[in-house]
Amino acid sequence: MKNWIVTCLAIVGLVATSGWAQQTADTDAFERQLFHRAHDALTEVIVADIFSPPVASRIYVYAHAAAYETLVLSQGGPYRSAAGQLPGLTPPPSLTLTGVHPALAATEALLVVGRSLVFSEKRLDDLAEKLWQQVGKQGYATQTITASRTVGRQMASHILAWAAGDQYKQTRSLRRYTPQKKPGAWLPTPPGYMAAVEPYWRRIRPLTLDSAAQYKLVAPPEFATTTDSRFYRSAREVRDVGNQLSPEQRLIANYWDCNPFYLNTQGHMNFASKKLSPGGHWLAIAGQVARQSGADLLKTSTAYFLTAVALFDGFIGCWDDKYRYNVIRPETYINAHIDESWKPVLQTPPFPEYPSGHSVISTASAVVLTHLFGPNRAFTDSTEVPYGLPPRRFTSFHQAAAEAAVSRLYGGIHYREAIENGQKQGQQVGNQVVRKLQLVALPAKK
Template sequence: MKSLFQKLLIATIASFLGFGCGQNKDYQNAISDGSYQIAAQDKLTTVIINDIFSPPVASRIYAYSSLAAYEVTALSDPNYQSLMGQLNGFEKTEFDTTGQIYYPLASLAAYYKVATALIFSENLMTEHRDKAYADLLEKGIPDEVFERSIKLGDEVGAYVIAYFKKDNYHESRSFEKYTVSNDPGTWQPTPPAYMEGIEPHWNKIRPFVLDSAAQYKTIPGTEFSTDPSSQFYKEAEEVFKIVNELNEDQKDIAMFWDCNPYKVNVKGHVMFAEKKITPGGHWMGIAAISSKTAGQDWKGTSETLVFTSIAIFDAFIACWDEKYRSRLIRPETYINRYIDEDWLPLLQTPPFPEYTSGHSVASNAAAEALTSLFGEPFHFVDSTEVNYGLPVREFDSFRQAADEAAISRLYGGIHYMPAIVNGSTKGKSIGNHLVENVKTKSPSFSPMAENKK
């Protein structure tokens, strides 16, 4: 069988014969901005949706893939600091960087290497990779530089793969499934699919920066009660009334931030899934959009994607820790039992406990990470959901977007306010912890000097 390089070389020779000598081109400009890495991430998002990964698992896929790409960035430029020694269990090592290496390509190779190792539909990712490689070869990258760059990317990717294999994910696949309790205040599977609780042991996954899943433990939610005069009943009634009285803008907000990869539709006797982007995938899309909006080069894009993905990854670990500690009943179940048996939320209830809101935690963690990189205000047009039939929305800051994502869960009828408010607080703490403890820029880095290049 021909190697990947041999296949791509044949394609290059064919291009050479038809169009002239591509290797006379200035290949150093073949990758200048982050478009190739963003395209790879877009493809990864498509595969994540296709393979129906849960929001926590999807956050893991984005994070390790982005980490591999970024570590090549750190090798390429002393202005960027490696995350080795900064992330839990990510020990320092050395890579052979002798000879001429085209680092943007090596970074891309590292991304594809790790992403492909974390998904089911590997062929979809490798096909996308091969097309990108063929395109870059046509832009004149010398054969020996191409080979050396791919080799470095694969080596960095392999090191990251060895790293993620120790995060307890594999072991967690054999842990016990969630057992539904008969306690009236605890979470119960919800219609129409009545799926079992997703990832009940996600708090056992090693975080990147947090010292444990419970480092920013959320304050207890409102005490469960069925008494109409109780605070808990009033919070459920608030959800009930708001969903019944939603205006068009509130409905649009709820739908825009739905991001439920488990949505199941029922028509007659037929039940089928509607594939959607995850909450983390939405924010990784925002990170990519922001990178393009700011005109970042490939190195800045790499930094943006890894910093955002780490925030989201740790956010899901911390959020899921609380979800399966409190195991709180969802509004849909409570309202059907104690207020109106025919009531339905606007959005389909996700298959895991209510407290705290995953959107609130992850969105605010991501917003703090992105704000640290781009500042505030920062205007961007969020077109992440266009491919899924929804219009764009515009924001003047990441925090504004996070606030909207959080409140969307009330409009959707799937969270009480304490899960949103306390979840947002938790997410901000996680994001700020990342900003304070992980540095991607070297102390001598000057943004003003970088912008003048």
């Protein structure tokens, strides 16, 4: 009889333990999904508000800094705070963590920071409210949700105070950029002939770089119009490649277009198509790989945050060189000196050509994601499916980055030198992020 009772109790205990484990697994899965959906909600608003790629990177980096710092403060483990590692970022003031659920607090921190940096606050509020309604249906105690959101808002305030010192506000009041009137200098391009984007971005405080010019590139080929010059040959290559694209090359060009403001022109009517920014695409990749690899919430947050830092510093270094060298776009040069009727596959972005921003930030992102997930992490990228393009399969982050880089040649908007040197700068930026921002503590050597 005694043995029978012991056996029954053991079975009951096993069932209870199994049920608890399943409940815990379900909760973890829900919280990871909640976090991804919060990021996606922020991206939706960034796209709707048509932020330029550099400005979008700023929104992302501070939002994910808030989320990451909240999780580290609550959970810790092998992960370390970025406070003291990034300029001006200090530990947050004492926060009451009693009854706080880390995932809920981090989600609130991300959304509150994001709301403070976008234009369409109401739109993000509405998306956030839907997320919190789902949280309420998961059985979390009301006091837990309240305490968690309070801590999230407190962390958001701390991060926003840090963000306020990065010179962004000051650059908003600088005078409008006037294109230089000299041979070889950048000029606005059709169809919109839009003003130069973020000509003063070099003044923004970098996070891991010593300065915007830390990885200053070698000068591009000297401007010339003679047919035997290097500059002319580079431009002719862009024209020739664009005229002979295979269906796969054309698909690659469009897949990595990531133009936040594509201007459609039909007769006298103009209207914009809003799309994901290049940085948004790479953060989407970070999120997809976190899902596909089964990463826990802290590793997921680390992937978003490190990628966002690489994007942010990558744009600062890239934009410094863009306006230093101020190189004419292929479309302008080819129309003036080679073929006046030629048009690129992609719409030329409104800023100088050298180096290729895609090459810089894609390579930098690949470096940090490889650091986190390994060199042979294959993945499927479905980022462009909402824009009518099929998923693409990559064997590694660096393969994806290389394809993103060469897509700018296929698209007709960059010379080869801008692509290859941009990749070099991106490698340097990515290495700097990994070296300077050590979020995951390495095991002690024996």
